[in-house]
Amino acid sequence: MKNLNPLEIIKSELNIIENTLKVYLDSQHSFINQVSEYIIFSGGKRIRPLLMILSAKLFLNNTINKESLESLYRTSILFEYLHAATLLHDDVVDDAQFRRGRRAARNLWGNQATILVGDYLYAKALRIASLLENPKVMNVITQTTLLMSEGEVLQLLNIDNHNLTESEYEEVIFRKTAVLISACCEVGAILGRAKPNECLLLKNFGKYLGLAFQIVDDLLDYLSEETGKDLGKDFKEGKVTLPVIYALKSAEKEEKNKLLSLLKAPNPTQEDFETAKKIIEKNKGFVKSKEKAQHYITLAKKCLKELPNNLYKNLLLFISDYLLERKK
Amino acid sequence: MKNLNPLEIIKSELNIIENTLKVYLDSQHSFINQVSEYIIFSGGKRIRPLLMILSAKLFLNNTINKESLESLYRTSILFEYLHAATLLHDDVVDDAQFRRGRRAARNLWGNQATILVGDYLYAKALRIASLLENPKVMNVITQTTLLMSEGEVLQLLNIDNHNLTESEYEEVIFRKTAVLISACCEVGAILGRAKPNECLLLKNFGKYLGLAFQIVDDLLDYLSEETGKDLGKDFKEGKVTLPVIYALKSAEKEEKNKLLSLLKAPNPTQEDFETAKKIIEKNKGFVKSKEKAQHYITLAKKCLKELPNNLYKNLLLFISDYLLERKK
Numbered sequence: 075m076k077n078l079n080p081l082e083i084i085k086s087e088l089n090i091i092e093n094t095l096k097v098y099l100d101s102q103h104s105f106i107n108q109v110s111e112y113i114i115f116s117g118g119k120r121i122r123p124l125l126m127i128l129s130a131k132l133f134l135n136n137t138i139n140k141e142s143l144e145s146l147y148r149t150s151i152l153f154e155y156l157h158a159a160t161l162l163h164d165d166v167v168d169d170a171q172f173r174r175g176r177r178a179a180r181n182l183w184g185n186q187a188t189i190l191v192g193d194y195l196y197a198k199a200l201r202i203a204s205l206l207e208n209p210k211v212m213n214v215i216t217q218t219t220l221l222m223s224e225g226e227v228l229q230l231l232n233i234d235n236h237n238l239t240e241s242e243y244e245e246v247i248f249r250k251t252a253v254l255i256s257a258c259c260e261v262g263a264i265l266g267r268a269k270p271n272e273c274l275l276l277k278n279f280g281k282y283l284g285l286a287f288q289i290v291d292d293l294l295d296y297l298s299e300e301t302g303k304d305l306g307k308d309f310k311e312g313k314v315t316l317p318v319i320y321a322l323k324s325a326e327k328e329e330k331n332k333l334l335s336l337l338k339a340p341n342p343t344q345e346d347f348e349t350a351k352k353i354i355e356k357n358k359g360f361v362k363s364k365e366k367a368q369h370y371i372t373l374a375k376k377c378l379k380e381l382p383n384n385l386y387k388n389l390l391l392f393i394s395d396y397l398l399e400r401k402k
Numbered sequence: 403m404k405n406l407n408p409l410e411i412i413k414s415e416l417n418i419i420e421n422t423l424k425v426y427l428d429s430q431h432s433f434i435n436q437v438s439e440y441i442i443f444s445g446g447k448r449i450r451p452l453l454m455i456l457s458a459k460l461f462l463n464n465t466i467n468k469e470s471l472e473s474l475y476r477t478s479i480l481f482e483y484l485h486a487a488t489l490l491h492d493d494v495v496d497d498a499q500f501r502r503g504r505r506a507a508r509n510l511w512g513n514q515a516t517i518l519v520g521d522y523l524y525a526k527a528l529r530i531a532s533l534l535e536n537p538k539v540m541n542v543i544t545q546t547t548l549l550m551s552e553g554e555v556l557q558l559l560n561i562d563n564h565n566l567t568e569s570e571y572e573e574v575i576f577r578k579t580a581v582l583i584s585a586c587c588e589v590g591a592i593l594g595r596a597k598p599n600e601c602l603l604l605k606n607f608g609k610y611l612g613l614a615f616q617i618v619d620d621l622l623d624y625l626s627e628e629t630g631k632d633l634g635k636d637f638k639e640g641k642v643t644l645p646v647i648y649a650l651k652s653a654e655k656e657e658k659n660k661l662l663s664l665l666k667a668p669n670p671t672q673e674d675f676e677t678a679k680k681i682i683e684k685n686k687g688f689v690k691s692k693e694k695a696q697h698y699i700t701l702a703k704k705c706l707k708e709l710p711n712n713l714y715k716n717l718l719l720f721i722s723d724y725l726l727e728r729k730k
Binding site: 102103106163166187189194196203204212213217219222223226227228230231 | 429430431433434491494495513514515517518519521522524525526528529531532535536537540541543544545547548550551552554555556558559
């Protein structure tokens, strides 16, 4: 195992996760499976189950029997279900037409079925968690879903808030992304029978990683080569993200007003998008956001410092760098 | 306590439940509390928390300290939250304008907020459950929510099915109502430290009670004095319930077609409603449904037979009769 390069090991973990996802979509009702499969197998990165597995193995370090290993993978997919459930409800709430380059589920089966299958995936995730009969895990997961669901409401209330501050933005991305990634790592540590202070380190590792992950996501909405051909989704929706917050902070009055008016435009053009990008660029919105993401990755890595050096720690460090440098 | 009549004791239990509901709606975000309060305090009967409390006390029989008693009431309200969460999502799915005689939440705050506050109440319910750190309780609750959420999808798929059979109808009302009421009673027994076979008896008691409860609800949609002034909601939506199933089974061809066409009418009138009622009445749809509900109440009461005779058993028997005879 030690001679393989990190990418190969991660690939093999992702393969097992992918197969586990296929095995456990087992509603007796084919329609439910159909909609669930559509959202689950739509090109997700599986970063959440992967982080749970690696966090557990960091402590277990391969001292685990076959049965426990199976239970570990089964548990890991609940985080993908939770994530998929929020995507389904988000798409209904946002009236989304597309998701990951193809038609949104609601666009195929309507809002009604999409809401209810979202509820199903959520229930399924909690069901998988309960099979562990581990109150510590349940504690983390129910606290996480509560924070996330409150966050969704707050995001809705903030939808037209163009005065979003940096700390309000951080609260939004904490609840939207970081809290779930944090839970993956913490639950991994709990299942790896880590000590309480080690579980806390993994919880914080996941939190910082998740914050960086979402900032990079928000950067890619403007800078990804893929979205280069098209307008960024956030920009189109007039959503205020970190690059915009930084730009609005340093820009002079005229540029500030221009950027705001572009964000508020009901049907922005490709040219509007390019103009907005130039204003953000000029006012260091992208550079400063990248620095902030870098800052969180540094904090994340620091959490792992005192933990034993092994293959899985290296993989978690590798993923931290990858999340920062990814181009899509 | 023993000299009080059953209604007085139940009233005092309901008072404590009502206060507990008020105390625990504690999101830091006032908007979430506002929408939650609107649906929670909209005239629900609190039958679910009440059944949980009485099922626990049946076994504890007042041998419980203050702290455990508080935990018991706190736990009981999670069933009201779960119920409220499904009502919010149901109203969005059904495009409902009204709920319990006043404007539906979605009619006040829109579908987006209603979906997300539904998610919040669901998360809150699971959060309360996890505080018990009791895997048996978590097992019951996650199994229940999974069955319910699948049931919601199935109901949506069956929305225009006018050939619904009696056994399909039973599956629908089992998942829609009985499984949650069953969970209330089973969790009550678990928290009352009942033996496994006693927990099973309470689970079955709740199941039969829930089936009867929903059949009576479906009967009242046609026969309640309150809806007398107005069309029944099920009839207006063309929903096939037990009285209709029985009537369609015995009616001759002409009457059968008439009843079906009335149910399928896009905008049925008061006269249509009266005609439908006459056809159902003539074909014994109401009488047979009442008998079926009576049958389930008999089965429910039988589950309690071997259990110790005490005040709380009497109250559960009293409620069983009440649910059958209620007029609204």
